[in-house]
Amino acid sequence: MADINQKNYSNRFVNPYNFIHLPEKKAMAYGETDRHTGVIHYTITTKTPLFVPNSSSETAFKESDDTPDHKSYDFFSYTELDGKKRYEGKENYHVPVIPGSEMRGVVRNVYETLTDSCMGLLNEATYPVKRSPARFEHGLIYRDAERNYHLYKASSQAEGTSDNPQYEMPPAGYEKKYNGDMIKDAYLLKWGMGGAGKKKKKHYHLLSPQSEIKSVVLTHDMIKSKLSAIVSSYLDQPELKKKSKEKNKIAYEEYLEDLERFLASDSEGYFPVTYSMLRPGDQNVYLAPANYSKEISQYNLGTLSGEFAPCKNVYCPACDLFGHVGETGQGSKIRFSDLYVEEKKDAVDYYACDKITLEALGEPKLGNTDFYLTKPAGNATFWTYDYYVCGNRLKVAMGQIRGRKYYWHHQKVNMFKVKPDRLNKTIRPVRKGITFTGELYFEGISEKQLKQLVWIMNSGTEKLGLKLGGAKPLGYGSISCRVNSVEERTISIESNQLVYKLESKEYNAVNYENAEFSTTVKEEFYKIADLESISEDIEITYPKEIVQKNQAIEKGYQWFVGNHKNPKIGFPKKREDAYIVAALPGILDKDITMKYSESAYKDSKYNNKDGKGINMQRGSNQKCRNNDGNRRPSGKKHY
Template sequence: MADSKRFVNPYNFISLPNKKAKAYLDEDKHYGVIHYSITTKTPLFIPNSSNDNAFGCKEADHKSYDFFSYTDLSNEKNVSGKYQEPVVSGSEMRGLVRNVYETLTDSCMGILNDDYPVKRIGAKFKPGLLHYEEDGSLSLVEAISIRIGESAKHPKEMKKFEDGDKIYFSNHEASNGRGMIRKFSKNEGVYNTCGYVIKWGLGVRKEHFHVFKANNKVVKKNMEAAAVKNMMDAIVTSYIEQPSIKSNDEDAYKSYLSSFKKFIKGDKEAYFPVNYSVVGNEIVSIAPATFSKEVSSRSLSDYAGVFAPCEEELCPACDLFGKIGDNAKGSRIRFSDMYVEKLDSNKFYYVKDFVTIDNLSSPKISNVDFYLAKPKNADFWTYDYYIERGKIHLYDGSLRGRKYYWHHHPESVRFKSNVEKTKLNKTIRPVKEGITFNGELYFDGISKKQLNQLIYILNTGKDGLGLKLGMGKPLGLGSVTCSVSSVEERKIVFDQDKVKYDVSSYDYSNITYGNVGFSASVQKEFEKIAGLNSVPKKYDICYPKTTSDYDHGFEWFQNNHNDKMPRNREEMKIKLALPKILDNDISLPQTKMESRNKNNSYNNNSRTNNYHDNGNRKRKNWNN
């Protein structure tokens, strides 16, 4: 019986070992080809990107794709009813096998990016001004935030201002920052006090303009301009990239970021209005709003430590698959494209003509509940600090490991017939369960150890293990099993002064995980998450959700944090972390929305929530 009160998150993490392995020193060389096949255990989809509206969908910004084939669809208006022979490209298989090879050989995380994790936190940021000193150094000074009264009644006059513009006003109107400015000018000498404009009011009917006035107390000196730029760029970009953002909000964010970059380059006044928060008396976070997001001090690859992509000394994966950039090395293996076993007409290979799938999103590395290992006894944690009993401790966050998706049971993968077409989802033509593709992996001068390791990965189906391929993995798509049919080794021999290839069959019958030199520390975790039946059938495999009919996807994370709105960072809490792969119970509880109104849409835009009113208004909502 299905358990409607619990679910399994679609992904988990295989733990990183204590140290990264070095490239193998074996000097024997082998040449030849591995003949293998993959068989779909759930529907599979790999897009033909030559046409991003292959099915002629009329909904704005909604994309639709046919399955990958050798047919150029760029001139097609609608391919409905026209079926091409599906192909699995060699590059798709190369990416899959490399990812597994990196994991099983304790290699680097080859595709890790340099993103700076961004997370919303429960701290009220203070008004401040970035300031270029006379010596060219960058400082942050405290500021007073003063509202420009009835700014919506002066649209023509206010349109003259950009974020960061200098403005003059009467000092007595804004005594101690508790007044409201009604008379102002861009011209010097009209009034006796100056400040710097910052625009607010995104997502609401009336715009709000504020002035940040410096009080000359320095918060931090000698800030690195490039780091400050990266911090603000990451936060504002995270808002702009939200699929649900309104066009006027997007324009306002872009305008603020453009003005900020001009300031950093030295093209504006020597002051620029920002908001800031100090963590542990050391880390200073810069943000565009009073209640905003916090950027980690380092990039994701920095937190990966020695498992960041190789630079000088190569790991086993980079040595075999190759790497680009500095210390580049060519690959010694090549994956061919894979072709279907002939069964019937092309139509036979597909689930149906086309289907619209649920929303897919990019990885949310800001969800530290799942992406970071929980520090011992921590109530709350981020990439840079954790909180234990109300006290902040600075530390370097520890990544959970390498991300893998659980396999869905085939019968649980069903396509709905009434999914609304939006810019957040896609219409696709997936290959159905039970279709086999055949292909080859050519190897050129690799060691026997490397050959056996590749054979094991491409033959994991015999052990009841599956791998994940293509798009839609969180929805259950892309589970495949791999099977090796034969291995041919080619040797150069001399026969009566003639050079010939001697092709012989390579015996791989006794290859196992344990005898090919793979990592012992990750074996159990890999075998469990690669197991086709590891997740009990009673659990839905889905992203976190509540039992509310109006769940917007992020409400589970709200419930997983504080029961009430935290007043400061020290009150932040995380109730549940993601279970580990080897835990007996890998499920999580759904939580019921009790006190929230179903009409509350929880806009993720930080500037919609009555900011910059000197604490006189209550903050309404925030989310992950």
């Protein structure tokens, strides 16, 4: 039962996800030599609405006609949808099917966790990007005749604001008089937007090289990966898809195009950037296209994950069972069939509604280190993947990732209506209480591996749930699994004849302990997999702001802005003053709730005519925005 429902939590929420910590050491593949082949017959029952898309059409419903770039999907079925047709009304329902590949992914994730295996689906080449409180300095990357790269300090010889008619500047190499001096070979760094009134932003800088920073080591690949990741993080912002932001999008794209041309050239040349170092004399440097921007970590996810990065040569239990590629590649020992509805009824009766538009859901925001990283020991007040702040002093150290990401189960899913736009999606979900049947075929596995699979597929008997399909943060996709029967295939020679038998195998006595699962993660897994861990009276949501009493608006970026406000000085302007007010609670914390932030918004956009706060139906796409500030840099004509 829920363990945090004994108190009034009207002003608190539970974040949709949390993390199961990584053990001290990764397990190695088992050494058992016994072999078993057969099938597990099982069912899954939806505990909340479920959605798996039929990707044969991204415009299944009329919302895609009414709203430009709005995608809409029917539930997966064996029907190949016509992209020109709209599937609405009772005659346009299809019997839902769950692809076996969906179940395979869910089971593998759980199996990896419970066997202390690697994180096989980790995108280990990704470098986390985070908003930086530091002001970056002007710089120029110089490529010499031997294609070596050097970083130079640079000075801004000329600058312009958004109302300057000369804001569209000619390419570098031009000559222009500025304050009576002749400027030659100045390099243009242009922003995509500027402020207004007293807050006019500098819209461009013309940079000239000064002295070389000899401690910094630059390579072609490092320059490309750092700058591409920063600019791509801006381009990935859902806000940039709005027509009003098209100018910014074009400017970002120009910067990337010019970077590619610069790196592909063999001749000498300069490329304008901004840069920052944690300490004077560092070899590593943060590169960006603006004075106030983001910093990309020195470490990728593979390095941050240590030995739990995907296996390469020595394999873990999950890679041994599910298959792996590498020097000694191996196929999977198990196969999941598609799952079919158990009870035959009219197709329309399987669905929760004809269709519903969901709130926009963004990609994982690794830059939210207050959620994705463990707080360093001691009195740390701020932490990132590369450093932390303690006593207003910068400590350089690699961050510690929290572990494997899991979503809490919702006991009640509020299916609020949201206005379609280019950021969200319209879907047709299967309703709660629908049972599907499927088979898990195994070949040549040990009895230990079989027991482990049986326990996972029978975890619903312990009131534990798995998460399947899309929209998990909104509560969709909770399922309960139960095993109906296990059959083992045996082949023997009797009286000079080959005899093939299917024999029933007892599975009721299989439990977590005799399946020999990890003892270090059990308590955390049972907590977050429990279908009733969180009371239905407590809202499970991404962070958001209280606009007025009992009225919350999904403005997650504002929550994080407030969460990074230094209580002594306000918003920091250097790394040493950076601050994190509240970190994500651990799964096993006594109180796993967090507090909404409060604001005195009077903007008519968020208030109705009576002055009462508008409930955004927990479906606003506002939470997809992040704390980027107003300056969104990009470049043009850089060489």
